[in-house]
Amino acid sequence: MLDVRGIAVRYGNFIAVDGVDLHVGAGEVVGLIGPNGAGKSSLLRAVNGLLRPAAGSVDFNGARIDPLGPAARLRAGLASVPEGRGIFAGMSVAENLAMGGYPLGSRAQQAANIDHACTLFPILAERRHQRAGTLSGGQQQMLAIAMGLMSSPTMLMLDEPSLGLAPIVIGELARIFRRLKSEGLTILLVEQNAKLTCDVADRIYVMQSGRILMHDTPAVLLRNPLMAESFLSVG
Amino acid sequence: MSRPWPLLAGSLALCIGLPLALAGAPFAAYIVTGAFLQLLFAAGMNLLSGYTGITPLSFAGITGISAYLCVGLVMRAGWSFWAAWPVATLVAAFVGVLLGLPALRLRGFYFVLSSLVVQTVLTLAFTAFASLTNGDTGISQIPPPSSPFVAGGTLGGTGLDLLIALVGWAGVVISWRLAGSGFGRRLVAVREDPELAETLGVDVVFCKLAAFFISSLYAAAGGPLMAVFVGFISPRSFDLLASLNIWLMVAFGGQGSIAGPLIGTLILAPLPSFLLGYYQVKDIIYGLLIITVTVAMPGGIHGWISNRMRPRLP
Numbered sequence: 001m002l003d004v005r006g007i008a009v010r011y012g013n014f015i016a017v018d019g020v021d022l023h024v025g026a027g028e029v030v031g032l033i034g035p036n037g038a039g040k041s042s043l044l045r046a047v048n049g050l051l052r053p054a055a056g057s058v059d060f061n062g063a064r065i066d067p068l069g070p071a072a073r074l075r076a077g078l079a080s081v082p083e084g085r086g087i088f089a090g091m092s093v094a095e096n097l098a099m100g101g102y103p104l105g106s107r108a109q110q111a112a113n114i115d116h117a118c119t120l121f122p123i124l125a126e127r128r129h130q131r132a133g134t135l136s137g138g139q140q141q142m143l144a145i146a147m148g149l150m151s152s153p154t155m156l157m158l159d160e161p162s163l164g165l166a167p168i169v170i171g172e173l174a175r176i177f178r179r180l181k182s183e184g185l186t187i188l189l190v191e192q193n194a195k196l197t198c199d200v201a202d203r204i205y206v207m208q209s210g211r212i213l214m215h216d217t218p219a220v221l222l223r224n225p226l227m228a229e230s231f232l233s234v235g
Numbered sequence: 236m237s238r239p240w241p242l243l244a245g246s247l248a249l250c251i252g253l254p255l256a257l258a259g260a261p262f263a264a265y266i267v268t269g270a271f272l273q274l275l276f277a278a279g280m281n282l283l284s285g286y287t288g289i290t291p292l293s294f295a296g297i298t299g300i301s302a303y304l305c306v307g308l309v310m311r312a313g314w315s316f317w318a319a320w321p322v323a324t325l326v327a328a329f330v331g332v333l334l335g336l337p338a339l340r341l342r343g344f345y346f347v348l349s350s351l352v353v354q355t356v357l358t359l360a361f362t363a364f365a366s367l368t369n370g371d372t373g374i375s376q377i378p379p380p381s382s383p384f385v386a387g388g389t390l391g392g393t394g395l396d397l398l399i400a401l402v403g404w405a406g407v408v409i410s411w412r413l414a415g416s417g418f419g420r421r422l423v424a425v426r427e428d429p430e431l432a433e434t435l436g437v438d439v440v441f442c443k444l445a446a447f448f449i450s451s452l453y454a455a456a457g458g459p460l461m462a463v464f465v466g467f468i469s470p471r472s473f474d475l476l477a478s479l480n481i482w483l484m485v486a487f488g489g490q491g492s493i494a495g496p497l498i499g500t501l502i503l504a505p506l507p508s509f510l511l512g513y514y515q516v517k518d519i520i521y522g523l524l525i526i527t528v529t530v531a532m533p534g535g536i537h538g539w540i541s542n543r544m545r546p547r548l549p
Binding site: 048050069070071074075080082086087088089090091095098099100102103147151 | 417420421423424427428430431432433434435436437438
């Protein structure tokens with residue numbers, strides 16, 4: 001579904017992503033983990049179009065999307081949830097959802113997606129008219145995910161959704177990701193929390209210093225001593 | 236607002252009734268019409284400064300371009316005001332978009348600075364190209380528009396007051412409709428978090444340019460009206476202070492709301508007329524207000540009131 005080949009991202013002389021290949025198949029949940037500054041977010045921004053990569057190509061459903069802007073990638077079905085509460089704090093929950101559904105155009109589809117978001121996250125239905133900034137951290141992250149789903153994507157990329165959340169809320173996130181997968185959504189989960197990623201991902205890429213260090217199923221990675229030492233001790 | 240019609244009809248009646256009622260009181264009519272003109276400017280400034288989060292201190296410069304262009308077309312080229320007005324407005328609005336291009340790169344304070352430079356250069360240009368603008372002396376005895384109803388007649392006095400009141404009213408109503416639309420919400424999204432807006436598929440560049448064009452249309456549409464209303468224009472009419480005054484009306488009333496600029500304009504627009512003999516006092520008051528607004532009331536009067544009225548969370 002998503003094929004990333006040889007992506008490189010540079011900030012001036014600094015090479016943040018150094019020739020990364022990554023593949024996500026339809027219906028898969030793929031994790032991308034690595035320490036701070038590994039280049040995970042830069043890679044994600046090259047895939048969703050916020051950033052122009054210095055080299056490499058991005059294919060989505062067999063068509064090259066790297067010349068496209070973020071809006072066109074979104075219309076192709078590739079949505080993303082940015083790092084750190086991707087919401088408009090001053091707008092109400094309902095307005096935030098409407099912003100997420102903006103590329104749809106069709107009001108009926110938008111209403112259906114709001115209903116779907118509200119069954120996934122009942123709290124959002126309750127807080128519909130509340131200002132998003134007054135929600136708790138966990139609720140804000142739920143809203144950010146719901147906004148990502150509003151454009152009816154076939155694939156959703158999330159950048160560190162667990163950041164700063166209580167363990168119980170992280171458990172809730174895992175439940176939501178499994179449910180979304182069962183509904184047929186393809187997910188790329190960028191995380192520092194290796195435990196959450198191992199819980200939900202079919203395959204995991206481990207990234208360090210701009211490169212893919214290794215890539216395997218969670219079961220195999222968990223047996224890898226290097227992996228266990230570098231990443232799982234923190235999780 | 237679910238039932239806007241009574242409010243729309245009421246405000247329209249007020250805009251028609253006020254100039255008619257003041258037909259016998261020229262000084263009061265002058266103040267009221269001046270306020271309507273400021274209302275138009277404030278509504279346009281608010282779309283950019285309040286909703287999109289871009290403060291253009293070159294606003295009055297756009298008004299100036301439009302005013303000089305229209306007056307030139309009428310007094311030199313012999314155009315009818317009714318042809319020169321829309322042409323000057325469109326040209327100046329396009330210039331406004333060009334001058335707004337730095338906003339695509341510069342954020343917040345840095346754009347304000349760049350627009351301040353643009354405004355200063357425009358003021359200098361109005362002075363320097365004296366063959367077109369008559370320099371610091373300004374252009375006086377600008378003829379009133381020809382009457383659209385009576386052949387050979389002119390539209391002056393109450394007729395012109397009515398025209399300006401209606402344009403001001405339409406400007407506020409259009410800005411209200413825009414702010415409540417999906418486009419208005421996207422402008423707010425661009426102001427709040429341009430990167431998130433982009434992630435959600437909003438074309439940030441288009442939104443900023445569109446906001447600049449619409450806001451410049453407001454600035455430009457008012458220029459020719461101001462010229463025929465006052466009968467005199469000079470570089471001082473369109474200088475940095477003029478831009479700041481418009482911004483102050485918006486910010487003092489409350490940016491990013493429709494009521495805010497209305498409140499700000501109603502309070503501040505008549506002020507200079509009451510302080511005619513004390514020009515410096517006016518500038519001091521404005522300066523103090525600018526400080527008060529930026530330091531103590533970032534949400535303006537409207538923000539302050541709605542904060543008080545919002546129920547406190549337990």
